Amino acid sequence: MAHHKLPLYSISKDGQSASGKAATLQVIATRSGYRIGAVGEYRDKFVKIDNNWLIECRRGEEVKLPEDPEFPILNADPDAGKIIQKLLDAWDDLGEPIPEPPNK
Numbered sequence: 830m831a832h833h834k835l836p837l838y839s840i841s842k843d844g845q846s847a848s849g850k851a852a853t854l855q856v857i858a859t860r861s862g863y864r865i866g867a868v869g870e871y872r873d874k875f876v877k878i879d880n881n882w883l884i885e886c887r888r889g890e891e892v893k894l895p896e897d898p899e900f901p902i903l904n905a906d907p908d909a910g911k912i913i914q915k916l917l918d919a920w921d922d923l924g925e926p927i928p929e930p931p932n933k
Contacts, residue, residue, distance in 0.1 A: 847875040857909045864909035868892045
């Protein structure tokens with residue numbers, strides 16, 4: 830289960846594209862109770878096609894520990910970590926990351 834909050838989007842002058850970010854809080858149900866799986870933000874780019882807004886690109890970044898940004902916080906909790914690790918493994922199987930497009 831995930832909860833997204835505070836989307837902040839900006840539409841281009843021509844009304845055909847938009848970009849912005851949204852905070853996310855992912856909660857995982859385990860046998861030990863609810864655990865916070867991740868906290869972070871999505872950076873999104875949208876495009877308008879046939880009067881419908883579609884996601885062109887979505888990048889996510891988790892919040893890191895300020896005092897130790899290299900600490901593997903996503904799978905640090907023993908209960909939630911098992912579930913998160915499956916998601917991280919699936920993510921790795923998707924292929925190489927797409928490079929960040931240049932700003933328009």
